[in-house]
Amino acid sequence: MAKIKLLTWCQKQTQGYRGVEVTNLTSSWKSGLALCALIHRQKPDIIDFDCLNEEDVAENNQLAFDVAEREFKIQPVTTGKEMAAEGEPDKLLMVLYLSKFYEAFRSSPLNSKG
Numbered sequence: 001m002a003k004i005k006l007l008t009w010c011q012k013q014t015q016g017y018r019g020v021e022v023t024n025l026t027s028s029w030k031s032g033l034a035l036c037a038l039i040h041r042q043k044p045d046i047i048d049f050d051c052l053n054e055e056d057v058a059e060n061n062q063l064a065f066d067v068a069e070r071e072f073k074i075q076p077v078t079t080g081k082e083m084a085a086e087g088e089p090d091k092l093l094m095v096l097y098l099s100k101f102y103e104a105f106r107s108s109p110l111n112s113k114g
Contacts, residue, residue: 003095009102010034013041019054025095027088032060032080038098039067042105046071058084074100 003025011022017037022028029035031054040049046067052060062080069076077093 006095006098006102010038010098013038013105017049025098026091029089029094029098030083030086031057032062032064032083035064035068036060038101039064039071042108043071068101072101072104074104 014020014037040047058080061083065076068074077097
């Protein structure tokens, strides 16, 4: 899938979430909030987005990785600690990971617009 299309889809899915502004496929995902927002949009009952702390990068990412694996069978590409330690996430890994969300969610009624 084209990176621009993936980015646009991610922006639509995470729009309106506190502390989330997806402008790219790397640093926009660093805090873990965007990943949690992506999951929350599909299943609001499995992540309490309002309780997340933007500063707790490792915890937010690990929560997203764990929930995505448990609920949607999406294998994590790294760990929360590794995401927190990196300057910015690896673009290729993030494109691969986010594409799996797109594939998992594309049949959802919430995803009717591309």
